[in-house]
Amino acid sequence: MFSGSIPALATPFADNRVDEQAYRRFIEWQIENGSSALVPCGTTGESATLDNDEHHRVISICAEVANKRVPVIAGAGSNDTQTALWHIKEAQLAGADALLLVAPYYNRPSQQGLLAHFSYLAERADLPIVLYNVPGRTVTDILPETVIELHRRFPGKIVALKDASGDLSRVVTQRMGAGPDFCQLSGDDPLALAGYALGQVGCISVTANVAPKLCADFHAAALAGDYATARELNEWLYPLHRAMFADASPSPVKYALSRLFDWFAPDTRLPIAPISDEAKAAVDAAMEGAGIA
Structure with missing residues (x-):
C-alpha cells in the first residue's frame, strides 16, 4: 500500500x-x-509540542495541498486512547488517506494494553492504520507477536508498520507471521537498505525532508532490486543520515532546510533547543558532501 521515500515532514x-x-511550499517541493x-504530525513534525488545533490544522493543510497526488499518512497517535x-x-x-499511530508513550502499557488500545482504535477508524514502533522515544515496544496479532485481527485495517526499533530480525519474524502483504516500512534511514533485503518496502524518513530527490532515487533503485545503484546512493546519503x-x-x-530556503526558518519549540555550532558544522559538511549545499 505504501512504499519508497516517505518524509516525516x-x-x-x-x-x-x-x-x-x-x-504549503514545502509540501509542493516534496x-x-x-x-x-x-x-x-510525526516525530520530526514536532507533534509533541503542537497543540490540538495546530495538530489538526497541519494535517488539513497537508491533505489539501497533496490533493490525492500522493497519500497523506496523518500522525494521529497519543498516549491517551x-x-x-x-x-x-x-x-x-x-482528508487524510491513512493514519500513523505511535505506541502510547510514558504510560508503559503491557502488550495486552497495546492490543486493547490499537484494537479499540481500529474498530472505530475508517482509514488504514500504520503502527509506529519507536521504543527509544516511547519506552513502550510493540513486540512482533503483538504486531502479527493486530494484523490478524484487522487484516484490512492494520496494514503496515513503521519500525524504528533498530532490530532488523523483526522484519523476518513479522513477514513470516503476518505475510508478505503486510507493509513493513523502516523508521531508520541508515537501516533502510538492509531492510529491503529482508522485506521492508520503504522508509518513513527524516533525511527525505532535506534531500527528497536523492532519497526517492535511492528507494526506487532498492525497490527495483538494483542494489548496486542503491548502495552507491546509500553511501552518498549516509553522512546526511547521521548529521540529521x-x-x-x-x-x-530545520537548520538544513533554512540553508536551502530563505522561507523555511530553523525555529524549533522548547524543549528542543536551537542547533549547536558543532551540529551545524556536521550538517554543513554532510550537505556539501551530498551535493545539496
Whole structure:
C-alpha cells in the first residue's frame, strides 16, 4: 500500500506559530521531488509540542495541498486512547488517506494494553492504520507477536508498520507471521537498505525532508532490486543520515532546510533547543558532501 521515500515532514514555525505558507511550499517541493507519500504530525513534525488545533490544522493543510497526488499518512497517535481517537476523527475529516499511530508513550502499557488500545482504535477508524514502533522515544515496544496479532485481527485495517526499533530480525519474524502483504516500512534511514533485503518496502524518513530527490532515487533503485545503484546512493546519503541526528531532532533538519530556503526558518519549540555550532558544522559538511549545499 505504501512504499519508497516517505518524509516525516518538519513543521515550519514563524514567531512560534505554524508557518502555513512555508508548509504549503514545502509540501509542493516534496511532491515535485519524488516523495511517494507524506507524513504530517510525526516525530520530526514536532507533534509533541503542537497543540490540538495546530495538530489538526497541519494535517488539513497537508491533505489539501497533496490533493490525492500522493497519500497523506496523518500522525494521529497519543498516549491517551480517547485523544488518539479524536485525532483520528479529525484526520479523517481533513482528508487524510491513512493514519500513523505511535505506541502510547510514558504510560508503559503491557502488550495486552497495546492490543486493547490499537484494537479499540481500529474498530472505530475508517482509514488504514500504520503502527509506529519507536521504543527509544516511547519506552513502550510493540513486540512482533503483538504486531502479527493486530494484523490478524484487522487484516484490512492494520496494514503496515513503521519500525524504528533498530532490530532488523523483526522484519523476518513479522513477514513470516503476518505475510508478505503486510507493509513493513523502516523508521531508520541508515537501516533502510538492509531492510529491503529482508522485506521492508520503504522508509518513513527524516533525511527525505532535506534531500527528497536523492532519497526517492535511492528507494526506487532498492525497490527495483538494483542494489548496486542503491548502495552507491546509500553511501552518498549516509553522512546526511547521521548529521540529521547531530543534535536533538528536528533542529538539524530545520537548520538544513533554512540553508536551502530563505522561507523555511530553523525555529524549533522548547524543549528542543536551537542547533549547536558543532551540529551545524556536521550538517554543513554532510550537505556539501551530498551535493545539496
